[in-house]
Amino acid sequence: xxxxxxxxxxxxxxxxxxxxxxxxxxxxxxxxxxxxxxxxxxxxxxxxxxxxxxxxxxxxxxxxxxxxxxxxxxxxxxxxxxxxxxxxxxxxxxxxxxxxxxxxxxxxxxxxxxxxxxxxxxxxxxxxxxxxxxxxxxxxxxxxxxxxxxxxxxxxxxxxxxxxxxxxxxxxxxxxxxxxxxxxxxxxxxxxxxxxxxxxxxxxxxxxxxxxxxxxxxxx
Amino acid sequence: xxxxxxxxxxxxxxxxxxxxxxxxxxxxxxxxxxxxxxxxxxxxxxxxxxxxxxxxxxxxxxxxxxxxxxxxxxxxxxxxxxxxxxxxxxxxxxxxxxxxxxxxxxxxxxxxxxxxxxxxxxxxxxxxxxxxxxxxxxxxxxxxxxxxxxxxxxxxxxxxxxxxxxxxxxxxxxxxxxxxxxxxxxxxxxxxxxxxxxxxxxxxxxxxxxxxxx
Numbered sequence: 001x002x003x004x005x006x007x008x009x010x011x012x013x014x015x016x017x018x019x020x021x022x023x024x025x026x027x028x029x030x031x032x033x034x035x036x037x038x039x040x041x042x043x044x045x046x047x048x049x050x051x052x053x054x055x056x057x058x059x060x061x062x063x064x065x066x067x068x069x070x071x072x073x074x075x076x077x078x079x080x081x082x083x084x085x086x087x088x089x090x091x092x093x094x095x096x097x098x099x100x101x102x103x104x105x106x107x108x109x110x111x112x113x114x115x116x117x118x119x120x121x122x123x124x125x126x127x128x129x130x131x132x133x134x135x136x137x138x139x140x141x142x143x144x145x146x147x148x149x150x151x152x153x154x155x156x157x158x159x160x161x162x163x164x165x166x167x168x169x170x171x172x173x174x175x176x177x178x179x180x181x182x183x184x185x186x187x188x189x190x191x192x193x194x195x196x197x198x199x200x201x202x203x204x205x206x207x208x209x210x211x212x213x214x215x216x217x218x219x220x
Numbered sequence: 221x222x223x224x225x226x227x228x229x230x231x232x233x234x235x236x237x238x239x240x241x242x243x244x245x246x247x248x249x250x251x252x253x254x255x256x257x258x259x260x261x262x263x264x265x266x267x268x269x270x271x272x273x274x275x276x277x278x279x280x281x282x283x284x285x286x287x288x289x290x291x292x293x294x295x296x297x298x299x300x301x302x303x304x305x306x307x308x309x310x311x312x313x314x315x316x317x318x319x320x321x322x323x324x325x326x327x328x329x330x331x332x333x334x335x336x337x338x339x340x341x342x343x344x345x346x347x348x349x350x351x352x353x354x355x356x357x358x359x360x361x362x363x364x365x366x367x368x369x370x371x372x373x374x375x376x377x378x379x380x381x382x383x384x385x386x387x388x389x390x391x392x393x394x395x396x397x398x399x400x401x402x403x404x405x406x407x408x409x410x411x412x413x414x415x416x417x418x419x420x421x422x423x424x425x426x427x428x429x430x431x432x433x434x
Contacts, residue, residue, distance in 0.1 A: 050367045051327065062312045066322035073315040092283050095294040102287035105325065107272060147271045 003028040005070075006048065007055030008035060009211025012116075013067040014055040015172040020071040022204035023085060023168065024078035068105060068169065075165050085165040093160060100158040100166035103144075111141040112173050119180040120215045138182060145189055152191035157199075167199050175200065175212055224249040227269055228276030229256050230431040233336060233392035234288040235276040239431065240388050241292040243424035245303035251431070289325060292385050304424070306385045317379035320371070320386045324378075331360045332393035340396035358402060365405055365412055372411035377419075387419050394420060395429065 003021065005028055007014030014030075021028050033039050033054050041052040048056045049065035057064045057073070064070050075085040087093035114137045118129035151158060158166045174196060178186060187193050199205070224242070226249055228235030242249050254260050254275050262273040269277035270286035277284070278291045280298070285291050296306040308314045334357045338349050371378060379386030394416060397403065406416050419425070 050370065051323075062315060064315055064319050066319050066326065069315065069319040069322040072318050073311075076314075077311065091294070091298055094297070095283065095285055095290060098293055099285050099287050099290035102290045103272075106287065143272075150271065 004031050004058040005029070005055050006031045006033050006045070006058070008033060009208070010214040011035075011054055012113075012172040012176065013053070015175075015208045015212060016067040016169060017055050017057065017070045017074070018208045019168055019171055019204050020074045020085070020165070022207045023202075024074055024082045026074065026078055026081075068101065071165055071168065083163055085163075085168065087159070087162065087164060093162070096159040097164040097166050100164075101169055103158075104166060104169040107144045108141075108170060109173060111137045111144055112177050115141070115180060115182055116173065116176045120176060124215075134182070138185065141182075141185060145185055145192055148192050148195075149189040152195050157195065163199065163202075167195070171199055171205050172208075172212070175205075175209065176214065179215065222248040222250055223279075223281045225252055225279040226250070226276055227252040227254050227266060227278070229254055230428075230433065232256070232275045233333065233396070234274065236392035236395070236428050237288040237389055238276050238278060238291050238295075240391055240425060240428045241295045241306065241385070243427045244306060244388065244422075245295060245299050247295070247299055247302060289321070289385075289389060292388070296385060304383070306383070306388065308380050308382065308384060313380050317384055317386055320378045321389065323367075324386060324389045327364050328361075328390065329393065331357045331364065332390075332397060335361065335400070335402055336393050336396040339400040339402065358405070361402065362405055365409055368415075369409040369412050372415050377415065383419065383422070387415070391419060391425055391428075 003026060005014065005017055005021070007017070007030065009015070009030060009032075018028075018030070033045060035054065039045055040049075040054055045056075046052055048058075048063055051065065053065065055065070055067055055070065057070045059073075059077075064073055072086070076088070079086060079088050085097075087097055114133050118134050122129050148158070155161050157163050174186070177183065178196070186196055224247060226235065226238055226242070228238065228251070230236070230239075230251075230253070239249075239251070254266055256275070260266055261270075261275050266277065267273055269279070269284055272286065274286070276288060276291065277286045278294075279285075280294075283294075285294060292306075300307075308317050334353055338354050338357075342349055368378070375381065377383050377387050378390075394406075398406065398416065398420070407413050
């Protein structure tokens with residue numbers, strides 16, 4: 001039975017999981033969840049994820065939520081197929097992948113997500129982007145991107161000279177971020193820009209980018 | 221002679237996550253006390269170990285790591301046969317453990333660290349509380365603990381049937397929260413309360429507490 005992902009093609013967290021599945025060449029079915037009608041906050045979806053968030057993965061009798069737990073599971077289960085996203089044969093490299101995945105989770109995402117929210121979601125709700133929120137998070141993001149620029153001037157990817165789950169974790173949110181006026185923060189850092197162009201050109205991402213239409217005019 | 225060094229502060233929740241793991245695994249380590257009040261974590265030599273200027277930083281021979289949850293996972297993987305087994309081998313059960321690890325990291329920790337700062341640290345530094353932050357995060361924690369109560373009614377520990385890193389990662393924030401008004405949220409839930417009592421009674425955890433200066 002094929003894997004199922006419950007989520008939305010335009011969601012950053014859903015696409016994080018889908019990019020990983022494509023990298024590992026795993027067949028899956030995307031089951032749309034109508035978040036605009038709050039389907040994710042009601043049973044039966046709540047039985048799959050008590051936090052009422054997308055995505056959810058079903059693999060036979062296993063149900064998982066939290067996109068980074070999903071990508072870890074998929075990368076581990078299919079570690080012998082496609083690129084080695086978790087460096088499972090080398091404990092030191094594996095630890096560096098985990099470390100930079102934690103950095104994305106604890107530093108990058110908390111700075112980038114509010115900026116995306118202000119430019120994409122606030123207008124959708126009839127509000128102006130909140131300048132204070134944007135500026136505060138740009139300050140935080142500057143610190144993170146300066147660390148990334150220094151690191152990426154020494155290695156091609158975040159954990160080393162190999163593409164890994166740490167880089168993959170950044171793609172979906174950065175795709176939306178690059179459509180905001182703050183994209184210059186990536187573009188003005190040579191090594192971060194080169195890294196972004198590299199990871200966003202991977203075929204696995206090209207398979208999902210067409211669905212990442214949030215903010216486009218024809219969406220309700 | 222040990223190859224392991226932990227650079228951190230005994231009061232820091234993230235540092236405590238790492239020392240708890242080392243004590244559970246019964247591994248010797250050297251502790252390098254970083255003076256946070258002096259801002260030593262924002263300067264050399266510390267900043268070369270963690271460019272984000274946050275404790276802890278970790279060395280094992282020539283491997284240098286930061287981010288407490290990456291460090292704890294490294295320790296448990298590299299020293300798998302020592303001390304307490306802190307992970308689960310079966311792949312599906314391990315995936316469930318990974319899920320609850322993310323829950324701690326994204327849901328519990330976001331809220332708990334704000335409350336720890338307001339109720340645990342601000343009084344030490346005589347900084348006034350932000351009651352709005354306390355109220356907001358207490359409400360969020362209340363919702364999260366409803367999920368925990370259900371989970372712990374079905375599973376002895378959060379990650380599965382045995383004590384793992386998932387439970388351990390909660391210990392430092394619990395240490396501070398259980399001394400505050402927030403403890404009522406835990407004590408009012410039978411399964412959560414029993415889980416807290418169990419994991420905070422572990423001998424390895426008492427060694428972490430013993431490192432905290434009076």
